[in-house]
Amino acid sequence: MAGTLTFDGRTYPDGRASDPKALGWMQGSPPPADRRIEFGKQALLGFPQIRWTLCHTREFLPTVNVWRGDGGPSTFAREDLAGDIEALAFDDLQGRRMQWQDALADTYTDGIVVLHRGRIVYERYIGELQAHVPHSCFSVTKSYACTLAAMLVHEGVVDERRPIAHWLPEMRGTAWEDATLRQVMDMQVGAAYSEAYADSAADVWAYSRAGGTMARPPGYDGPGNFYEYLATIRKDGAHGEAISYKTVNTEVLCWVMKRATGLSLARMLSERLWAPLGCEQDAYFTVDPIGVPMGGGGMSAALRDLARFGEAMRCDGAFNGKQVVPAAVVADIARGSDPAKFAKAGYALLPGYSYRSMWWVAHDEHGTFEARGIHGQRIYVAPGAEMVIARFGSHPVAANSGNDPITLAQFRALAGLLRGR
Amino acid sequence: MAGTLTFDGRTYPDGRASDPKALGWMQGSPPPADRRIEFGKQALLGFPQIRWTLCHTREFLPTVNVWRGDGGPSTFAREDLAGDIEALAFDDLQGRRMQWQDALADTYTDGIVVLHRGRIVYERYIGELQAHVPHSCFSVTKSYACTLAAMLVHEGVVDERRPIAHWLPEMRGTAWEDATLRQVMDMQVGAAYSEAYADSAADVWAYSRAGGTMARPPGYDGPGNFYEYLATIRKDGAHGEAISYKTVNTEVLCWVMKRATGLSLARMLSERLWAPLGCEQDAYFTVDPIGVPMGGGGMSAALRDLARFGEAMRCDGAFNGKQVVPAAVVADIARGSDPAKFAKAGYALLPGYSYRSMWWVAHDEHGTFEARGIHGQRIYVAPGAEMVIARFGSHPVAANSGNDPITLAQFRALAGLLRGR
Numbered sequence: 001m002a003g004t005l006t007f008d009g010r011t012y013p014d015g016r017a018s019d020p021k022a023l024g025w026m027q028g029s030p031p032p033a034d035r036r037i038e039f040g041k042q043a044l045l046g047f048p049q050i051r052w053t054l055c056h057t058r059e060f061l062p063t064v065n066v067w068r069g070d071g072g073p074s075t076f077a078r079e080d081l082a083g084d085i086e087a088l089a090f091d092d093l094q095g096r097r098m099q100w101q102d103a104l105a106d107t108y109t110d111g112i113v114v115l116h117r118g119r120i121v122y123e124r125y126i127g128e129l130q131a132h133v134p135h136s137c138f139s140v141t142k143s144y145a146c147t148l149a150a151m152l153v154h155e156g157v158v159d160e161r162r163p164i165a166h167w168l169p170e171m172r173g174t175a176w177e178d179a180t181l182r183q184v185m186d187m188q189v190g191a192a193y194s195e196a197y198a199d200s201a202a203d204v205w206a207y208s209r210a211g212g213t214m215a216r217p218p219g220y221d222g223p224g225n226f227y228e229y230l231a232t233i234r235k236d237g238a239h240g241e242a243i244s245y246k247t248v249n250t251e252v253l254c255w256v257m258k259r260a261t262g263l264s265l266a267r268m269l270s271e272r273l274w275a276p277l278g279c280e281q282d283a284y285f286t287v288d289p290i291g292v293p294m295g296g297g298g299m300s301a302a303l304r305d306l307a308r309f310g311e312a313m314r315c316d317g318a319f320n321g322k323q324v325v326p327a328a329v330v331a332d333i334a335r336g337s338d339p340a341k342f343a344k345a346g347y348a349l350l351p352g353y354s355y356r357s358m359w360w361v362a363h364d365e366h367g368t369f370e371a372r373g374i375h376g377q378r379i380y381v382a383p384g385a386e387m388v389i390a391r392f393g394s395h396p397v398a399a400n401s402g403n404d405p406i407t408l409a410q411f412r413a414l415a416g417l418l419r420g421r
Numbered sequence: 422m423a424g425t426l427t428f429d430g431r432t433y434p435d436g437r438a439s440d441p442k443a444l445g446w447m448q449g450s451p452p453p454a455d456r457r458i459e460f461g462k463q464a465l466l467g468f469p470q471i472r473w474t475l476c477h478t479r480e481f482l483p484t485v486n487v488w489r490g491d492g493g494p495s496t497f498a499r500e501d502l503a504g505d506i507e508a509l510a511f512d513d514l515q516g517r518r519m520q521w522q523d524a525l526a527d528t529y530t531d532g533i534v535v536l537h538r539g540r541i542v543y544e545r546y547i548g549e550l551q552a553h554v555p556h557s558c559f560s561v562t563k564s565y566a567c568t569l570a571a572m573l574v575h576e577g578v579v580d581e582r583r584p585i586a587h588w589l590p591e592m593r594g595t596a597w598e599d600a601t602l603r604q605v606m607d608m609q610v611g612a613a614y615s616e617a618y619a620d621s622a623a624d625v626w627a628y629s630r631a632g633g634t635m636a637r638p639p640g641y642d643g644p645g646n647f648y649e650y651l652a653t654i655r656k657d658g659a660h661g662e663a664i665s666y667k668t669v670n671t672e673v674l675c676w677v678m679k680r681a682t683g684l685s686l687a688r689m690l691s692e693r694l695w696a697p698l699g700c701e702q703d704a705y706f707t708v709d710p711i712g713v714p715m716g717g718g719g720m721s722a723a724l725r726d727l728a729r730f731g732e733a734m735r736c737d738g739a740f741n742g743k744q745v746v747p748a749a750v751v752a753d754i755a756r757g758s759d760p761a762k763f764a765k766a767g768y769a770l771l772p773g774y775s776y777r778s779m780w781w782v783a784h785d786e787h788g789t790f791e792a793r794g795i796h797g798q799r800i801y802v803a804p805g806a807e808m809v810i811a812r813f814g815s816h817p818v819a820a821n822s823g824n825d826p827i828t829l830a831q832f833r834a835l836a837g838l839l840r841g842r
Binding site: 070132 | 447450451452457459460477479480481482483484485486488491493553639640645646648676679680701703708710711712713
């Protein structure tokens with residue numbers, strides 16, 4: 001049907017038909033009832049309102065600032081390759097011939113920046129997103145948080161071989177008591193926790209209610225914050241044997257960093273990445289009821305600032321005239337971990353990948369590694385093609401299976417176009 | 422008693438004894454129970470936690486950004502007059518001899534910037550505040566909002582002689598149906614609404630619950646947002662006869678501006694003041710459940726950015742090489758309105774004042790006019806002394822009677838020191 005797309009048997013308006021500006025969300029004073037989005041009344045991540053809400057998270061939830069610092073922003077050189085890029089056609093993973101702009105629309109893209117050799121060669125904002133507006137990053141947040149953790153490990157501030165209970169005695173009796181910091185960083189923890197977003201009974205929603213990012217029912221008497229929630233998770237299976245992707249690991253990781261350094265995630269990110277990278281906009285985190293930033297997925301940031309981080313990761317940690325991330329930390333991430341442990345997780349669309357320090361490592365001919373977030377968030381670093389892509393989306397399907405069939409093929413095709421150009 | 426101060430018969434730890442850093446609010450992971458502040462569990466404006474919360478409003482409430490724009494910040498020249506200023510002694514309005522630094526402490530000052538001829542001659546941050554951190558402005562927000570309104574009047578976008586129902590048919594049957602826009606701008610509306618902050622049954626708290634800035638009790642079924650609340654306020658007395666300070670007037674004013682321009686207050690402020698002034702930090706507003714910025718008192722901003730606005734107002738609207746506010750708008754504000762109507766409001770500490778476009782006009786020898794917010798917020802513009810003061814505080818008493826006996830005398834003494842220097 002024209003103007004619709006079908007995923008997992010459900011049909012949705014496509015990217016163009018669900019354009020949030022055309023639909024008029026939250027326009028008017030007051031917005032009409034059928035175009036109004038209120039926390040606790042509508043699901044912020046429901047479709048099609050998600051196409052608006054992901055640019056407005058702070059207007060619904062308490063947040064903490066990630067300050068960009070006092071300096072001027074770092075600048076990008078530009079070379080306009082829009083003509084070549086928009087002429088690109090490719091076969092997606094399901095064998096459909098796709099045109100570039102249809103691929104953007106069919107993955108519900110809100111914005112995309114492509115860097116080649118550090119120059120912006122392509123940049124588009126679609127729908128509600130503008131260049132200066134922070135957009136929800138979801139699990140791209142994890143790659144930021146764990147890069148910080150890897151820096152602390154590199155500096156000897158924390159020893160990745162120690163069990164979590166070393167820093168957090170509160171974790172005794174939980175899944176993390178005897179998990180090492182490295183196992184947490186690589187998501188190799190056996191924990192009784194489900195993250196199937198399509199299942200409304202999944203533990204991820206209990207975690208969201210504890211943290212306050214999802215409305216609590218009347219009379220709610222569950223965990224009051226992230227830390228209280230983490231204390232309820234029991235061990236399930238062995239650690240260190242397989243990738244088992246659970247956002248709560250990132251929350252534990254951030255708790256360790258806070259305990260070890262005394263600094264909040266927001267402040268560490270400001271001092272160690274946002275200011276040194278010369279980011280152009282402040283970012284922010286949603287916070288739980290006791291002010292803890294949601295390290296597992298709560299960051300919102302501007303798209304070019306994601307591109308800055310991706311470019312630093314492409315360039316062995318150097319950007320804006322500084323070594324922002326130690327080269328050894330970047331090399332360790334880019335090298336990945338054991339694909340056999342990753343294979344056990346059963347990601348059919350990511351054959352041969354591994355997962356290291358909360359980055360997804362493709363082990364492909366471009367040395368690609370990615371920060372990936374639900375609904376289409378990406379930092380895609382392809383050193384062999386001297387290419388970085390930062391992309392925001394508001395796809396109706398939380399699983400990456402929604403956009404990966406197009407996105408992975410699209411980004412690989414672009415790497416092929418730019419490589420050696 | 423050493424280390425305490427008494428207001429209205431209640432005794433409080435003084436400024437130094439209530440230093441929020443020394444008290445350790447929200448430190449630790451998690452913060453200990455007696456140093457933890459949670460929305461709905463502790464009053465954000467209770468003392469002494471207010472000394473911390475006013476620098477962290479967004480960590481408790483949903484907010485919308487006021488973007489500073491893409492340009493670099495405007496710069497201030499500096500001349501350090503700290504020695505002369507801190508040597509200043511003066512008699513406060515109660516006849517007590519005060520030293521400058523004691524006056525800062527005894528008014529629970531969080532930060533102060535003094536400009537003389539546009540140069541920063543004094544700048545201090547105390548307790549939780551830092552130069553780049555936005556602090557609650559409370560009713561200083563009103564002066565920003567109404568300066569925008571006066572600009573729209575000047576441009577002919579809205580006619581100040583029209584009744585509010587011209588723009589807002591929803592206001593038929595309320596206090597504002599037949600009030601003119603100018604009467605709203607000058608707070609000369611007869612409305613059944615009480616703003617006595619010390620009275621827990623005052624209407625201002627119902628307004629806060631409607632807007633979501635104060636926690637709602639279980640089963641709350643009152644107005645769901647600011648607009649719904651405004652529709653409940655009935656007329657009480659005549660319009661145009663006396664100053665009657667009611668925050669809801671500013672909310673009505675902002676609703677008119679939104680209806681007339683289609684732009685939110687946050688966006689208008691960004692485009693018309695924050696970007697042209699070259700502000701150095703984004704500001705923000707708390708928003709109600711349908712995303713409406715609280716124009717009556719919901720802004721948080723960095724202190725030097727308040728100083729920029731004050732300096733523009735001192736300089737007939739010109740700043741950063743631009744005419745940011747039309748000179749005629751500034752002149753109309755500085756000229757004030759009828760002191761006889763102001764006198765009826767019974768502000769014992771403000772004899773001879775008037776109120777114009779939500780600025781407080783002293784009619785003194787320096788041509789002083791002020792933006793004033795509870796708990797000690799100020800932009801103090803004294804053109805005759807070529808002086809602007811921006812000051813943030815977290816005074817335990819919401820009424821300005823708490824700090825005015827010191828602050829007014831202190832700022833006048835400083836104007837005397839700097840005038841003609």
